[in-house]
Amino acid sequence: MRTTTRGLTLLLLTGFLAMCAGALPASAHSRLLSISPADGAALPASPTEVVLTFNEPIDPQFVTVRITDSEGGNVVGQDATAEGAKVTLPISDPIAAGNYSVLYRVVSADSHPISGSTKFTIAGNPQAPPATTGTASGAATPTPSASSSVASPPVASAATGDTTAAPEGEDPGSTPMWVWFIVFAALVAAIGATFYAVRRDESQH
Structure with a gap:
């Protein structure tokens, strides 16, 4: 369970950093x-x-x-x-x-x-x-x-x-900030759904 939670947290942080990296070049123009x-x-x-x-x-x-x-x-x-x-x-x-x-x-x-x-x-x-x-x-x-x-x-x-x-x-040529927020929200939702499914499977065993 701890390993799964750590993996999901790492995935969430990676997605957040990717969003920030993509948004920075647009704001620097x-x-x-x-x-x-x-x-x-x-x-x-x-x-x-x-x-x-x-x-x-x-x-x-x-x-x-x-x-x-x-x-x-x-x-x-x-x-x-x-x-x-x-x-x-x-x-x-x-x-x-x-x-x-x-x-x-x-x-x-x-x-x-x-x-x-x-x-x-x-x-x-x-x-x-x-x-x-x-x-x-x-x-x-x-x-x-x-x-x-x-x-x-x-x-x-x-x-x-x-x-x-x-x-x-x-x-x-730049991507609007709202697009990155939508992508990040979708990523969080996907991680949350995965985390819920993992917990449900573990509770059934």
Whole structure:
């Protein structure tokens, strides 16, 4: 009986440690902490810059931030720059009233790609010139920084929107924590059922 109990306890501890080991890499991934203008913000006038703050330093060689209009055209000609964990896209020419998306694609210092998108609206800015698109047809044209000649990971819309905090909240390749809790609960239930069956068999002999 003691041997059986010890074996079940060891199995339970092993399952718990495996769950923790699987959850740690997901929580260690780089992510967006905040963005200004915030996701869904309604602004009275054109912003002068877009600032993204991450939880880890960003590699300045792989930084792309674009602002696109409702037709997908790029409306800002400047390149974004990275300093530590902060990425800044300056907006020198005011943007006209309308709905816009911020598309970002960066790589952290530990080579982890981060991408996503947020939205904001400019309620009115009569002095601003009409928004210009990146091409005559209005198709989106990426404007990566001069140093980001290497192909970057594709832009993906933010699932939670990691959003003023983490539009990219969860890394697409990581397993959500709730999945690990379900697995652990199932493991505990299986061990409990096995322990009950062993005790019942021993009591019948």
